[in-house]
Amino acid sequence: MSRFVLTRRSTLAAMGSAAALGLMGRQSRAAGEIKVLNWQGYGTDEKWALEMFEKQTGIKVVHDYFNSEQEMLTKLRTSPGAYDVVLINNIYVMDAANEGLIQPIDTAKVANFADLAPSMRDSDRFVKEGKHYAVAWVWGLTSFAYNTEKVSERPDSMMALWDSKFAGKVGMRDDALEAIQIAALATGQDMNNPADMGKVKEALLALKPQIATFWSSEDEWNKHIAAGDYDIAVYWSGSAARSKKAMNLPVEFVVPKEGAIGWFDGLTVAAGAPNPDGALAFINFMVDPTFYVPWDTNVGAPASANGKANAALPEDAMNRTVLGDPEVVKRVQWMAPLSDEQKQANQELWDEVKTSFVQ
């Protein structure tokens, strides 16, 4: 570790003297290295993009990954000063800010900031006391996708998951919150605060004959569809686009009439980040159409928070046709933060449901 500190310090010193001599342009002031903390395979670590970014700014990007939000928070707590850019789901941003794990963002240094959708950009999940703690990056929906080779008629209701013609062919993620929110939407309730938890539980218990098995990763979901285990399965919009495009699977994502679960992610700058300017340059690049359009077109991505980036997509792109439809966006219920007590109650309810599945 001390070796890294030394190199970083000497790089900084070298940079300082170079700047004093007026040898370096404005762009390379942020040069050096940044460390990004994110889920693996989630945009920021696309190799072609990092090469493009390094060419533009001279900044080298290295990655570290987490497998759960809790792990991400733990990493920030235990290694302050190790990370520059951290991806945080909107509902965790204020937790991280209140704990002092991330720093306020100098929005003037993010050129694309003005183009971001205000509903996400200025959401109270990101702004505290007039200061932005995250830059809205991408958003997406959770509802379900179906196998177009097995299901001829496009289901338009969440109740399709309960339809007996898909008995034993339904996929779901082993996740308490997602399961409860799907059931709340299906029973016509506010998914963030269901008035009747009894109805939610009843609906989940009724899934017993429906569910083939749980999936836990995108890769598993793809395998289940390819193997014919699932006809219809709860899924994420961005992942559905990837399954269709990158994996060539016959799947179509549905935003049912009852609505869908909406989420958005922000990019943040860690407290004590060694290279905050480099971090902001990278964040700006991440919401820029020059990165987003090839990301969605060649790889498959969630929708960008930058309206201009979405509008630059090809006309048949799902993020333009489905998620770009204002009628669809109206049906979305945005995920709200949960208290620890609610999380615990949700987990217990879900564990009870899963226990009933094996009894």
Next chain:
Amino acid sequence: MNKQSRQAWTIFGLTAPAYFWLTITVLLPLTAMLYFSFLTATPIGGKEASFTLKHYIGFFEKHIYRYNAWRSIQLGLFVTSICLMLAYPAALGLAKVIKGRWREAIFLLIILPFWSNALVRTFSWTMVLREPFDILYTYPAIVIGLVHAYLPYAILTIYVSLQSIDDSLIEASRSLGATRWQAFYRIMLPLSMPGVLAGIFLIFVPVIGSFMEPRILGGKQAIMLGPIIESQFTALNNWPLGAALSFIMLAIVLIILGISTPLIKPYLEKSS
């Protein structure tokens, strides 16, 4: 320094590093976990925590925890018995029938799986169980994965105790008129009991706390105490409940061992 005290110092010098290591790596974290299990919240990230017994009481009040503890114990019994049934003949053959180079080769084959990562082995099972057998994401899939993971422990412990049995004891019993079956049942089996018991303890305890194999191979069948404890730690950040459930599991194991000790004791004494 007399001879006796020098010997005592030697023993101390030889064993102290190991005990010191165990104290730091096992006892300290376990004590911290025991402490956490009595707290209202995980005391990291500046959260307030106070003393409570609710996690322990919750176990007895809520059906899901009791039922899934039973599922875990059932799985432990299942896997341990299958391991013993497969391991005993294998160990017997290895200790008493196969000799020389073949024995080394077969021994190597038994130990070989230990050289690869357990997670990789479990994932490789997903392919085999899906394609020819079509039992992936079922209860038998979990059992197969766990038997595969723990079978070598049983073979090794039983092998060691069988190998230490003097063959002349068997010959003597045969010359005194015992049938092959009697020689096995009256001489060999009781004398190998310490190995069998060591195998049971080595397998039963980790199996009832296992979460990786159920998660990866079990699908809908994965729900049992191990995965529930894991989700308290990883998904909910509720270390206190996770810790309390772990210690309840430990208590159940100790009780089971406590009850079974009087039943086992005669075997252990006979063999010593």
